[in-house]
Amino acid sequence: MITRTPKVELVYLDARGSTGAVTVHFPIGTTVIEALDATNALGASIASLTGCTLVKARIKFTLFEDSVGIPDEGASITERGVFYFDTTGGNPIALIEIPGIKDSAFLSTGFGAGFIIDLANSDVITFVSAVIAMNACNVFVDTVTGVNVAYLQSRV
Amino acid sequence: MALVNTPTASLKISYRDASGSNGSTTIHVPFATLAAVALAAGEALAATLPALTGCVVTGFSLSYDFVEDAPGTPTAGSRVEDKGVFQWLCANGLHSTFTIPGIKDSVLQADGRVDLTNAAIIAMRAVVEDVGAIFAGISGSDIVTLSEAYQRFNRTSKRQSPPHR
Numbered sequence: 001m002i003t004r005t006p007k008v009e010l011v012y013l014d015a016r017g018s019t020g021a022v023t024v025h026f027p028i029g030t031t032v033i034e035a036l037d038a039t040n041a042l043g044a045s046i047a048s049l050t051g052c053t054l055v056k057a058r059i060k061f062t063l064f065e066d067s068v069g070i071p072d073e074g075a076s077i078t079e080r081g082v083f084y085f086d087t088t089g090g091n092p093i094a095l096i097e098i099p100g101i102k103d104s105a106f107l108s109t110g111f112g113a114g115f116i117i118d119l120a121n122s123d124v125i126t127f128v129s130a131v132i133a134m135n136a137c138n139v140f141v142d143t144v145t146g147v148n149v150a151y152l153q154s155r156v
Numbered sequence: 157m158a159l160v161n162t163p164t165a166s167l168k169i170s171y172r173d174a175s176g177s178n179g180s181t182t183i184h185v186p187f188a189t190l191a192a193v194a195l196a197a198g199e200a201l202a203a204t205l206p207a208l209t210g211c212v213v214t215g216f217s218l219s220y221d222f223v224e225d226a227p228g229t230p231t232a233g234s235r236v237e238d239k240g241v242f243q244w245l246c247a248n249g250l251h252s253t254f255t256i257p258g259i260k261d262s263v264l265q266a267d268g269r270v271d272l273t274n275a276a277i278i279a280m281r282a283v284v285e286d287v288g289a290i291f292a293g294i295s296g297s298d299i300v301t302l303s304e305a306y307q308r309f310n311r312t313s314k315r316q317s318p319p320h321r
Contacts, residue, residue, distance in 0.1 A: 020236030020257030075210025
């Protein structure tokens with residue numbers, strides 16, 4: 001993976017309801033706190049230069065693959081493996097989708113064969129373990145504790 | 157008025173399939189997660205995906221979002237297409253540019269150049285250029301000084317047009 005310089009996008013709203021952005025980069029290694037402090041200072045200094053109003057900001061870190069492989073023949077992003085995770089707290093669901101899910105991830109026999117993801121599959125277990133290890137959560141910050149069910153969905 | 161963070165940061169893993177179409181997986185982590193920690197976890201997670209997907213991973217991004225909790229009202233007649241273009245010289249000799257939408261006429265000269273003696277412009281330059289300022293060009297090189305600044309009108313995009321146009 002190659003790391004790009006992180007950036008901040010300050011989004012402004014004009015009198016017609018259209019939005020435009022100021023995009024500025026930071027050196028690699030900049031922390032979110034450092035970027036936010038700089039963003040606040042920049043936003044304050046821009047306020048007197050524009051008739052638009054600041055509505056939101058996004059600090060973004062990006063990595064990209066330096067040696068992208070070749071997709072499997074027939075692989076399609078519309079065929080999605082949808083994983084429903086259990087979480088702590090009162091909002092018990094977190095959803096994570098994997099585009100182009102392989103046939104090898106599904107149950108091969110019995111009810112659900114070909115569309116229910118086999119939670120005992122070693123590759124699935126490795127993925128789920130990585131999700132839990134990274135302290136993933138849902139949008140309400142309820143921590144993921146384990147996978148509940150997973151199956152194929154078509155997003156055509 | 158302040159920028160308030162959303163509860164989570166989001167990790168977006170990008171894929172490409174056999175037809176060349178792009179898709180993604182989004183995973184949330186608590187907002188307090190350090191970027192370095194989240195990015196390392198993202199790499200670890202991305203390493204598990206080739207076994208599960210026929211698509212290839214092309215990269216991923218980590219976003220920390222903030223919203224203004226009490227946004228002001230835009231000045232009447234302000235347009236995001238009316239840009240102030242600021243081109244900066246970086247320490248490595250390359251240039252970096254950003255634009256400020258809805259630039260005010262009060263900071264412009266009659267010929268469309270930005271008035272570099274305007275107090276608000278001087279203040280903004282100090283924030284971007286001064287020692288300790290961390291702003292950089294896309295190459296990561298420190299922004300040193302303002303090279304050019306002028307007004308430019310961008311074409312209105314389809315999304316910016318009024319409905320039914």
